[in-house]
Amino acid sequence: MELTNKTIIVTGASSGIGAAAARLFASEGANVVLAARRTDELRSVAEDIARSGGRVVWRSGDVLDEAYPAMLTELALQNFGSLHGAFNNVGVVGDMAAVPDMSIDNWNTVIATNLTSAFWAAKTQVPILKEQGGGSIVFTSSFVGFSNGGLPGMAAYAASKAGLNGLVQSLASEHAADGIRINALLPGGTVTPASGEGNPDALNFISGLHPMKRMASAVEIAQAALFLLSDRSQFMTGSPMIVDGGMSVRLL
Ligand code: NAP
Numbered sequence: 409m410e411l412t413n414k415t416i417i418v419t420g421a422s423s424g425i426g427a428a429a430a431r432l433f434a435s436e437g438a439n440v441v442l443a444a445r446r447t448d449e450l451r452s453v454a455e456d457i458a459r460s461g462g463r464v465v466w467r468s469g470d471v472l473d474e475a476y477p478a479m480l481t482e483l484a485l486q487n488f489g490s491l492h493g494a495f496n497n498v499g500v501v502g503d504m505a506a507v508p509d510m511s512i513d514n515w516n517t518v519i520a521t522n523l524t525s526a527f528w529a530a531k532t533q534v535p536i537l538k539e540q541g542g543g544s545i546v547f548t549s550s551f552v553g554f555s556n557g558g559l560p561g562m563a564a565y566a567a568s569k570a571g572l573n574g575l576v577q578s579l580a581s582e583h584a585a586d587g588i589r590i591n592a593l594l595p596g597g598t599v600t601p602a603s604g605e606g607n608p609d610a611l612n613f614i615s616g617l618h619p620m621k622r623m624a625s626a627v628e629i630a631q632a633a634l635f636l637l638s639d640r641s642q643f644m645t646g647s648p649m650i651v652d653g654g655m656s657v658r659l660l
Contacts, residue, residue, distance in 0.1 A: 409437040410634055410638040411433055411637065412437035414437070414439070414637075415490050415493075416439070417496075418441065419496050419529070422453060425548065425598060426495070428630040432634055434462030440462065440464050441465055443469060450468050453466075465483055467480065477531075477533065481536050491540060492537075493544040498521060500518060500565075502517060504561040538586045538588060543587070546590075546593055546636045547576055547591075548593050549592040549594045549648065550565070552566050554569070554648060555655075573592050573594075573648050576591065576646065576648070596624055597615065599624070617658075618655050636649060
């Protein structure tokens, strides 16, 4: 049990990587606080965890609402009396379009959802972890916007995730002395609703980009998040941790 009695916020917990992470963290002894917009999906993940004996609370909301991170930390403190970490995992790909054809609305939505929401999450979570003597925060970034991840049509997404990596480095250096570790997790292609789950052509294309010639399962990425949140990674902070089936070192 890697997270016994630790209270962890998981955002983007209604599907994909976040739902897998919520289930995994709870099975490793964590109290989990789940967040996303879709109420029915979030409730269903929470009920699943509770049925398996996990300790879970949830509140649906939108990360574009600046007040949402504080509602989640309050929920953690009210129900479990503590906060030890967060897996800030929300993300959207947005419209696939070359920059001249991309709308400013799409640009703004992707940057706000993937990057500005991370700023608000950190502003809320860091002071609470500092008060409690430390903790671990993990942000889900991406292979896109890093190394070999320059994919056409994904400029807003790439810029948001590259920005997130920079935010993580500054945050990590600001708060290492407070005992707060802050890392970015950079998954390769992962089979989830966001990557075309159920669309064999999309999955084949993305699989082919990886030297392993396959995509990750959501659970494989959740296991990496578990490592970053647990004490097993206690000397890691400010890392862009790549979990990408070799994508970043491929030659062609
Ligand atoms: P997903 O299943 O679509 O998960 C995205 C999650 O974010 C959902 O739970 C969604 O829930 C939530 N979300 C989106 N916008 C939100 C908002 N405004 N407010 C609150 N919640 C919001 O896709 P995923 O692949 O698991 O994505 C998880 C993370 O991994 C993202 O950051 C993504 O960029 C990153 N990633 C994915 C891949 C991949 O190949 N799948 C690769 C690299 C990185 P609601 O719709 O219910 O709000």
